[in-house]
Amino acid sequence: MTGELRRVTVFCGSNPGTDPAYAEAARALGAELAARRIGLVYGGGAVGLMGIVADATLAAGGEVTGIIPQHLWDKEVGHKGLTELLVVGSMHERKLAMADRADGFVALPGGVGTFEELFEVLTWTQLGIHDKPVGVLDVAGFYAPLLGFLDSAVTAGFLREGHREILRSATDPADLLDQLGAWRPVEIQKWLDREQR
Numbered sequence: 001m002t003g004e005l006r007r008v009t010v011f012c013g014s015n016p017g018t019d020p021a022y023a024e025a026a027r028a029l030g031a032e033l034a035a036r037r038i039g040l041v042y043g044g045g046a047v048g049l050m051g052i053v054a055d056a057t058l059a060a061g062g063e064v065t066g067i068i069p070q071h072l073w074d075k076e077v078g079h080k081g082l083t084e085l086l087v088v089g090s091m092h093e094r095k096l097a098m099a100d101r102a103d104g105f106v107a108l109p110g111g112v113g114t115f116e117e118l119f120e121v122l123t124w125t126q127l128g129i130h131d132k133p134v135g136v137l138d139v140a141g142f143y144a145p146l147l148g149f150l151d152s153a154v155t156a157g158f159l160r161e162g163h164r165e166i167l168r169s170a171t172d173p174a175d176l177l178d179q180l181g182a183w184r185p186v187e188i189q190k191w192l193d194r195e196q197r
Contacts, residue, residue: 005038005103007039007040007041007102008038008102008104008180009041009099009101009104010040010041010106010108011107011108011110011113012042012107012109012114013049013050013110014047014049015048015111017048019139022049022140022142025137026049027056028056028173029056029137030053032177033060033173033177034057036177039063041101041102043066043067043098044066044072044073044085046079047077049109054079054082058083063083063084064079064082064083065082066078066079066086067086067088067094067098067101068088069088069089095120099124099132103132104133104180104183105133105135106134108139109143122134122167126163133168135167137176138169147167150167151164168183
């Protein structure tokens, strides 16, 4: 990772959530990406926070690549006004394509799909499968319980402090993108018990 963010993959909810702050944050992130000339890569939906972040990026003159599985496109939840749209065969293909096109990853609020995508790319960074930064936009404290849980995993001996620090967080899109751009991978042994042998 050179520190240059040319494209960022954003994971987020296909619903808007109950707090208007979630949609406001999605709009702010989209506008900030466009202002920095960072392309948005996302799941291709026109609904929920997905549609909001895509529309905000496009409205600010940014480029947006959507990647959506055929079965979701068939349900007419896909965005038809993107810079680029890829319709793929499966969720696995979608996630791989989103990861391949990204220089970093951001998670907005969302549900289990968002969490699963976030943890997959976080694991890939931890294992050295890629060397890309990962962050969460902690809107209205949404991710505070998750961040606290990861701290507990360090205390419990299941996660190294250095690996915990891979996941960056901020309440402001500009701050988070600055952190991701400054991030550098660190070589850390994953297996805690190897030192005890």
